[in-house]
Amino acid sequence: MTAAGLLCLAVHAWGDAGFGAGQGLDVEEFLSEARAGAAPEMPAGRSRARPQADPAEELFAKAMADQIRRYPIGKRLIEGMPSLPEVSFVDLGVGIFGRLDLETRAIQMNTLQLSQAALSLDAAAGPGDLRDPAALKSFLAAQPRLVEGIVDLVDSYYIHELAHAAQYAALGDDWWGPGTPDSPLGEWDAFETQALYFHEKVALNPAYLDSEFVPSDYLAYVYADDLSQYRRAKAAIYSHRAPSDGKLAPGVWEYYGGRLEESERRWPRTGYEGCMLLAGKSVESGDVSRALMFLDSAYKKARRHGFLGEREREEIGVLLEKACHGLGRSLEAGLGFREALALRRLAALFPERCGRTQ
Numbered sequence: 001m002t003a004a005g006l007l008c009l010a011v012h013a014w015g016d017a018g019f020g021a022g023q024g025l026d027v028e029e030f031l032s033e034a035r036a037g038a039a040p041e042m043p044a045g046r047s048r049a050r051p052q053a054d055p056a057e058e059l060f061a062k063a064m065a066d067q068i069r070r071y072p073i074g075k076r077l078i079e080g081m082p083s084l085p086e087v088s089f090v091d092l093g094v095g096i097f098g099r100l101d102l103e104t105r106a107i108q109m110n111t112l113q114l115s116q117a118a119l120s121l122d123a124a125a126g127p128g129d130l131r132d133p134a135a136l137k138s139f140l141a142a143q144p145r146l147v148e149g150i151v152d153l154v155d156s157y158y159i160h161e162l163a164h165a166a167q168y169a170a171l172g173d174d175w176w177g178p179g180t181p182d183s184p185l186g187e188w189d190a191f192e193t194q195a196l197y198f199h200e201k202v203a204l205n206p207a208y209l210d211s212e213f214v215p216s217d218y219l220a221y222v223y224a225d226d227l228s229q230y231r232r233a234k235a236a237i238y239s240h241r242a243p244s245d246g247k248l249a250p251g252v253w254e255y256y257g258g259r260l261e262e263s264e265r266r267w268p269r270t271g272y273e274g275c276m277l278l279a280g281k282s283v284e285s286g287d288v289s290r291a292l293m294f295l296d297s298a299y300k301k302a303r304r305h306g307f308l309g310e311r312e313r314e315e316i317g318v319l320l321e322k323a324c325h326g327l328g329r330s331l332e333a334g335l336g337f338r339e340a341l342a343l344r345r346l347a348a349l350f351p352e353r354c355g356r357t358q
Helices: 027-037 055-068 072-079 111-121 133-142 145-174 185-204 206-210 216-223 227-241 252-285 288-304 310-327 337-349
Strands: 006-010 087-090 096-101 106-110
Touching (some): 055 072, 055 087, 072 145, 072 185, 087 133, 096 145, 106 111, 106 145, 111 133, 111 145, 145 185, 145 252, 185 206, 185 216, 185 252, 206 252, 216 227, 216 252, 216 288, 252 288, 288 310, 288 337, 310 337
Parallel strands (some): 087 106
Antiparallel strands (some): 096 106
């Protein structure tokens, strides 16, 4: 992919992750949605000039930078960049949250999702169709108080594109940098940065999991059996963009190596904590099937990676007891095959919390 290309991020959200009671969870299901985000080619002859930033876009960009800096991974990303890209509001259609235009270096945010975020904060948001960039700019200029709230909802998608902007700033046309089609380093870095950033948010305030803008890639990252499973799924989606010669340009691995190794170090504990947070939310909402799958995944991560101590056993046990209570006397009734297996494993490990299955 050349510098004239566009890089898109498909929309993934907690509410449309594609599974429900009795179906179990599958990391491939989360990640397959990203296929809808393949970047379209620019039509021949279309102008690539970057229009002058609108005051509403500048206000949004400043608020976003302030927000990103609040979290360690975002602060480090910004501090490693020579400057921050401009932001533009563009109607990108259904299925794409944002993209980095490598020609203008601007991050384009989809007005469809920005308007949805505005409406979720203010049901009377604007008299017109806020998908129109001009209407959205006018609306935000008139109601700047909503900008910070919108930013707080969509920042996890913005940081994905900011990671790509950092890649391009450091590596130029070699930013993509996969050694083979099986190793899309640029997308691994961007998606894992996004997942870690969102985890830093929810670890401080689990209420963010109640938002309709939770990235399903976060669910995939924390739920995966191991990080290589997550990365293989990503490679299957993005391998068509990889160079065919399988060679790394100078400096590419030096840039990506440390970033991906940090993700590998953080993944076991992040995966455990994320699954526990999601299990807790599932118990609260009465979705016991989902809660069991997240609890089972959390237990496996803690055991496999050597940090299954008394605290972790107590945390899992407490939520398991609540989940079993929600199932009633006939514990496996209504569960799918995978959820029933998870319940049997957990009940055998924590008999005092769940008792015998019927």
